[in-house]
Amino acid sequence: xxxxxxxxxxxxxxxxxxxxxxxxxxxxxxxxxxxxxxxxxxxxxxxxxxxxxxxxxxxxxxxxxxxxxxxxxxxxxxxxxxxxxxxxxxxxxxxxxxxxxxxxxxxxxxxxxxxxxxxxxxxxxxxxxxxxxxxxxxxxxxxxxxxxxxxxxxxxxxxxxxxxxxxxxxxxxxxxxxxxxxxxxxxxxxxxxxxxxxxxxxxxxxxxxxxxxxxxxxxxxxxxxxxxxxxxxxxxxxxxxxxxxxxxxxxxxxxxxxxxxxxxxxxxxxxxxxxxxxxxxxxxxxxxxxxxxxxxxxxxxxxxxxxxxxxxxxxxxxxxxxxxxxxxxxxxxxxxxxxxxxxxxxxxxxxxxxxxxxxxxxxxxxxxxxxxxxxxxxxxxxxxxxxxxxxxxxxxxxxxxxxxxxxxxxxxxxxxxxxxxxxxxxxxxxxxx
Amino acid sequence: xxxxxxxxxxxxxxxxxxxxxxxxxxxxxxxxxxxxxxxxxxxxxxxxxxxxxxxxxxxxxxxxxxxxxxxxxxxxxxxxxxxxxxxxxxxxxxxxxxxxxxxxxxxxxxxxxxxxxxxxxxxxxxxxxxxxxxxxxxxxxxxxxxxxxxxxxxxxxxxxxxxxxxxxxxxxxxxxx
Numbered sequence: 001x002x003x004x005x006x007x008x009x010x011x012x013x014x015x016x017x018x019x020x021x022x023x024x025x026x027x028x029x030x031x032x033x034x035x036x037x038x039x040x041x042x043x044x045x046x047x048x049x050x051x052x053x054x055x056x057x058x059x060x061x062x063x064x065x066x067x068x069x070x071x072x073x074x075x076x077x078x079x080x081x082x083x084x085x086x087x088x089x090x091x092x093x094x095x096x097x098x099x100x101x102x103x104x105x106x107x108x109x110x111x112x113x114x115x116x117x118x119x120x121x122x123x124x125x126x127x128x129x130x131x132x133x134x135x136x137x138x139x140x141x142x143x144x145x146x147x148x149x150x151x152x153x154x155x156x157x158x159x160x161x162x163x164x165x166x167x168x169x170x171x172x173x174x175x176x177x178x179x180x181x182x183x184x185x186x187x188x189x190x191x192x193x194x195x196x197x198x199x200x201x202x203x204x205x206x207x208x209x210x211x212x213x214x215x216x217x218x219x220x221x222x223x224x225x226x227x228x229x230x231x232x233x234x235x236x237x238x239x240x241x242x243x244x245x246x247x248x249x250x251x252x253x254x255x256x257x258x259x260x261x262x263x264x265x266x267x268x269x270x271x272x273x274x275x276x277x278x279x280x281x282x283x284x285x286x287x288x289x290x291x292x293x294x295x296x297x298x299x300x301x302x303x304x305x306x307x308x309x310x311x312x313x314x315x316x317x318x319x320x321x322x323x324x325x326x327x328x329x330x331x332x333x334x335x336x337x338x339x340x341x342x343x344x345x346x347x348x349x350x351x352x353x354x355x356x357x358x359x360x361x362x363x364x365x366x367x368x369x370x371x372x373x374x375x376x377x378x379x380x381x382x383x384x385x386x387x388x389x390x391x392x393x394x395x396x397x398x399x400x401x402x403x404x405x406x407x408x409x410x411x412x413x414x415x416x417x418x419x420x421x422x423x424x425x426x427x428x429x430x431x432x433x
Numbered sequence: 434x435x436x437x438x439x440x441x442x443x444x445x446x447x448x449x450x451x452x453x454x455x456x457x458x459x460x461x462x463x464x465x466x467x468x469x470x471x472x473x474x475x476x477x478x479x480x481x482x483x484x485x486x487x488x489x490x491x492x493x494x495x496x497x498x499x500x501x502x503x504x505x506x507x508x509x510x511x512x513x514x515x516x517x518x519x520x521x522x523x524x525x526x527x528x529x530x531x532x533x534x535x536x537x538x539x540x541x542x543x544x545x546x547x548x549x550x551x552x553x554x555x556x557x558x559x560x561x562x563x564x565x566x567x568x569x570x571x572x573x574x575x576x577x578x579x580x581x582x583x584x585x586x587x588x589x590x591x592x593x594x595x596x597x598x599x600x601x602x603x604x605x606x607x608x609x610x
Contacts, residue, residue, distance in 0.1 A: 045585040064465040067493030111497055115562075127496075128561040135566060142566075145497050160493050 023412065025389070030397060035389045037382055037412075047372045055081050055341050055367035056167050062359065062374065063161050068111070071104040071152065072352030074165045075226055076359040081167045083240070084346025084363055087339045092332040093169040094226075096155055099179075099325045100162070101226040101350070102318040103151025106189070107159065108353035109311040109318075110148060112416045113196065114141025117308050120410040121203040137199070140192050144315065147189035151322060154182055169336030179326045186326070190319050194291055197312040201295035205305040208392060212268050212384050214275035217351050223283045223317050224276060224351050231279055234265065240347035243358050249375065260380040268384040271355030271377050272415060273310040277301050285324075288317035304388060304414035311353075311416075341367025352377055354416050378417045385415055454505040454570075456487045458604065461494040461513035461556070467587035468522070468580030471514040471597065474589060475576075478601055483608065496559035500568055509570040510607055512600065513556060514593070515577035522581025523592030525600055530560065530573045574607050576600060 026034040046065055050058060058077035063070035075097065082089060089097075114137070115127040124130040131138040149159040154174060156162025164171050217228030218237070230246070231237045238246050249258035262269050277292075278300035284292060292313045301310055343365040349358050355377030362371040392411050396404055460476030462469040476489050483489065490502045494513065503509035517526055556575065563569045578600050582590045589597070 049586055061465075064463055067463070067495060111495070115497060126558070128558065128565055131562060131565040138562075139566060142497055142500065146501055149498070149501065158491065160491055160498065 035386045050372040069352045075350040076348040076357045079348030080346040080359045084344045098226045100155040102322040103148045105318040106148030110144035168339040173335040193316045197291040200308045210302045212270040215271045216275040216279045240349040259383045270384045277310045285317045285320035454507045456508045457506045458510045459490045459502045467582040467584045468593045471578045472512045475512045499559035503570045506570040508572045510574045512576045514580040520579045523596035524579040526577035528575045
């Protein structure tokens with residue numbers, strides 16, 4: 001029965017999301033009329049800030065966009081610069097880059113799984129309350145995060161805004177013995193990671209199947225992390241240089257962020273762990289593939305609540321990859337390769353923990369940046385998150401206000417939105433009219 | 434280097450107080466976000482001024498990173514930009530939390546110092562989590578400086594830049610007692 005009333009259900013900060021933004025849900029009678037995720041502040045500032053700077057600066061500058069995934073920003077940046085300059089970096093430097101990125105995946109995923117997402121499934125308001133009852137579990141999560149940070153410290157100089165990364169490679173490359181100290185940490189972390197998969201696989205997951213197009217990188221022969229071409233579940237395949245031909249960003253009224261959609265595709269698309277897994281499960285490392293099978297993940301995963309399982313599997317994959325790279329490592333002859341400037345445009349993509357991160361730079365012949373474009377994963381997922389929330393809320397309107405609000409927050413956290421990449425402040429506001 | 438230390442204990446009988454360990458000064462913030470750069474600015478000024486053995490650590494304020502940064506410390510000093518009520522920009526706040534009187538440490542920081550805008554899961558959460566896990570330093574001193582402008586790309590506002598010297602003096606004084 002439809003009845004009209006003016007009422008604000010809740011206006012609360014959306015906790016346990018990196019950064020802050022605003023979600024507005026409007027319900028009329030028994031119908032969800034509108035769901036809007038307001039994103040105020042995409043990294044347009046950085047695009048403007050980069051203009052006029054040197055071609056060597058994007059890795060350092062863009063790493064400041066996000067404290068959680070600086071390596072993702074650095075990687076897409078130097079790939080774009082090197083592409084513009086006609087340089088491809090292979091060999092040990094490329095392997096070190098993948099190793100560094102594995103560190104970020106481990107640290108970022110461990111943070112999200114243990115401190116941000118798991119409390120939702122276990123019925124705690126946050127990690128502190130969960131830690132009171134499950135201290136050993138939270139400590140396991142912190143150990144895992146520390147293992148990821150140890151990689152970033154060893155390769156990147158430090159875990160927050162790594163300072164050893166430059167266009168063309170690194171300022172200094174570790175010796176074999178310099179890396180070997182990580183092996184013991186990572187072998188111990190592997191046990192924690194496998195236990196993490198078993199733990200999260202036992203959670204209860206609400207039924208929800210998404211029909212979005214999936215978009216992820218592809219690195220045939222390995223799970224996509226630090227580079228690749230782009231593929232979609234609908235069969236599209238294109239390079240970083242073709243990204244803006246296929247991904248259209250449009251202004252929407254309620255947000256200063258741009259909504260992304262695939263050209264010629266009417267629906268929404270999703271990037272991130274679900275898409276990576278669905279499009280690349282066959283390339284998981286052996287231990288990760290076994291863990292995924294034991295956890296009940298099939299060939300694809302389209303339930304966003306199960307993204308926590310995918311993240312846990314990806315932690316296993318990243319650790320196994322890291323150990324493999326370290327064991328095979330031979331230091332490069334030089335820590336970086338020369339990258340002379342030239343006029344042109346370059347594009348870079350990599351798989352940030354939250355999904356595909358794209359950057360483009362235009363340079364003049366001296367290497368001065370004429371234009372920059374940054375498309376973070378959370379901006380790409382914004383339309384999909386809104387659509388999913390609409391589907392999620394509709395059958396749950398009978399829940400009381402607090403519980404519905406709580407479940408909405410959980411549903412948003414499924415996407416691990418790094419809103420500090422794309423925005424500043426988030427409050428959740430539900431209006432029933 | 435603290436990241437490579439031994440792992441957490443599996444069990445503990447209560448809050449573990451780090452022993453006669455190191456001293457660490459942690460500068461929290463992003464120097465690309467206006468007054469949020471106060472922590473990094475103080476850290477940069479401290480280089481060369483602090484005695485040997487005092488670690489200087491840059492942090493984004495994320496709780497797990499903060500726990501790692503002060504792991505094994507007998508004295509940890511955190512410097513962060515804050516927004517606390519209607520205090521004027523540049524105002525200095527100092528909160529000391531000891532393991533004995535730490536029951537309300539998270540609330541203490543939350544109420545008297547506040548959290549800067551971009552650290553939703555920040556210092557208060559870190560202290561709360563450290564209490565539960567028994568991972569508070571023996572002494573934790575939080576120096577907050579009231580921020581006025583957190584605009585991306587802006588430098589420190591004049592009131593905050595003008596208060597950095599006083600903040601530096603206050604931090605160094607805490608090293609000597």
